[in-house]
Amino acid sequence: MKTVTIKEDIVSRNNERAKDVRDLTREKGIFYVNVMSSPGAGKTTLLTRLIPLLRERYSVGVIEADIDSDTDALRVERETGVKTIQMHTGGACHITCQMSEEALLALGVEGLDLIFLENIGNLVCPAEFDTGADLNLVLLSVPEGDDKPLKYPLMFEVASAVAVTKTDVSPIFDFDREKARANVARRNPEAPVFFVSAKQNEGVGEIAAFLEERIRGKIG
Amino acid sequence: MKTVTIKEDIVSRNNERAKDVRDLTREKGIFYVNVMSSPGAGKTTLLTRLIPLLRERYSVGVIEADIDSDTDALRVERETGVKTIQMHTGGACHITCQMSEEALLALGVEGLDLIFLENIGNLVCPAEFDTGADLNLVLLSVPEGDDKPLKYPLMFEVASAVAVTKTDVSPIFDFDREKARANVARRNPEAPVFFVSAKQNEGVGEIAAFLEERIRGKIG
Numbered sequence: 001m002k003t004v005t006i007k008e009d010i011v012s013r014n015n016e017r018a019k020d021v022r023d024l025t026r027e028k029g030i031f032y033v034n035v036m037s038s039p040g041a042g043k044t045t046l047l048t049r050l051i052p053l054l055r056e057r058y059s060v061g062v063i064e065a066d067i068d069s070d071t072d073a074l075r076v077e078r079e080t081g082v083k084t085i086q087m088h089t090g091g092a093c094h095i096t097c098q099m100s101e102e103a104l105l106a107l108g109v110e111g112l113d114l115i116f117l118e119n120i121g122n123l124v125c126p127a128e129f130d131t132g133a134d135l136n137l138v139l140l141s142v143p144e145g146d147d148k149p150l151k152y153p154l155m156f157e158v159a160s161a162v163a164v165t166k167t168d169v170s171p172i173f174d175f176d177r178e179k180a181r182a183n184v185a186r187r188n189p190e191a192p193v194f195f196v197s198a199k200q201n202e203g204v205g206e207i208a209a210f211l212e213e214r215i216r217g218k219i220g
Numbered sequence: 221m222k223t224v225t226i227k228e229d230i231v232s233r234n235n236e237r238a239k240d241v242r243d244l245t246r247e248k249g250i251f252y253v254n255v256m257s258s259p260g261a262g263k264t265t266l267l268t269r270l271i272p273l274l275r276e277r278y279s280v281g282v283i284e285a286d287i288d289s290d291t292d293a294l295r296v297e298r299e300t301g302v303k304t305i306q307m308h309t310g311g312a313c314h315i316t317c318q319m320s321e322e323a324l325l326a327l328g329v330e331g332l333d334l335i336f337l338e339n340i341g342n343l344v345c346p347a348e349f350d351t352g353a354d355l356n357l358v359l360l361s362v363p364e365g366d367d368k369p370l371k372y373p374l375m376f377e378v379a380s381a382v383a384v385t386k387t388d389v390s391p392i393f394d395f396d397r398e399k400a401r402a403n404v405a406r407r408n409p410e411a412p413v414f415f416v417s418a419k420q421n422e423g424v425g426e427i428a429a430f431l432e433e434r435i436r437g438k439i440g
Binding site for chain 2: 039154
């Protein structure tokens with residue numbers, strides 16, 4: 001099918017460009033995290049809990065990507081006090097490397113150590129486009145169901161780590177942790193799986209510790 | 221940006237073709253419903269509750285679209301007993317008109333009155349591609365949040381009706397019905413909004429009645 005070929009060209013051209021973003025963040029001593037999930041899985045909430053655990057040690061910045069609205073950027077800025085910008089994708093379902101680089105430059109890379117990109121809420125397309133990030137943090141919320149790694153394989157294949165969010169409602173949704181863990185492992189045996197409840201403040205510290213270890217590995 | 225232009229060409233070529241699908245369903249006396257939402261919003265569950273209310277009056281068929289896995293098709297067939305096929309999109313994030321037509325022909329259009337297409341779980345891309353359906357039923361699940369129509373405008377603009385699902389957990393998620401209704405109306409003042417809990421069997425009858433009225437309008 002012709003459309004698929006065109007798409008593959010776009011993807012491969014995008015992914016070749018990721019090296020430029022990695023060169024930029026290496027040169028500036030920045031660790032760059034791409035946060036991906038379905039809409040409403042809790043990306044913004046997780047950031048508002050994670051950042052307070054990291055901002056004393058690192059100078060943090062946040063790029064909020066949305067098709068429309070700026071509620072997330074306003075909320076992150078209000079709740080964490082870190083430098084945040086809102087990027088609008090003009091209808092696009094993912095962040096390309098070019099958009100990623102433009103957003104980094106718009107945020108301003110001087111003086112920052114750790115930058116989070118909150119990608120478009122979409123469990124499909126963002127997985128195809130390398131943003132040049134050092135790490136892909138993928139969220140799976142309990143209400144979505146423990147079977148999602150089977151249905152959306154690429155997202156879990158590209159995950160550096162998976163955070164299962166909203167675990168406080170697990171009993172209501174018959175969500176099976178071990179099944180979720182096994183389904184993630186089927187797509188990606190390397191990725192650690194964290195179980196998080198932002199409401200009950202569980203598991204956020206483990207993700208912060210995991211990030212710190214990776215950050216130290218890159219920027220010391 | 222070049223990629224956007226290519227994408228627009230693909231979308232407009234796709235949408236021109238939707239007429240062929242509509243000609244096919246009109247000729248065969250079929251009402252065709254495209255069901256769209258985020259991953260895990262409850263499309264399959266809603267179908268398993270809706271179909272029993274419709275299958276006495278109509279001969280129903282279901283097309284389950286997924287990137288991978290066939291759990292949904294097996295479940296719909298087991299729980300409703302209606303003719304169901306699983307379509308795999310090979311990584312694609314949406315259903316094109318061509319895929320829609322091929323799936324209809326694979327399901328078999330003879331002897332059916334009502335066909336549901338369960339689209340890929342994705343609140344962005346499927347909205348851009350007209351499948352040739354008579355009606356777009358868009359689900360928004362309570363755990364995703366009442367702000368989603370603001371962030372994913374096109375999906376709510378193309379909705380013929382919106383079903384807010386998992387309403388039984390509204391208190392846990394601080395979901396505001398009136399805010400959700402207002403946010404849908406901002407994108408689409410015409411679309412009726414139904415509040416549904418498949419667990420408590422609430423609101424499913426209203427959606428069935430709405431569909432029946434539309435079905436009568438097309439195929440009598």
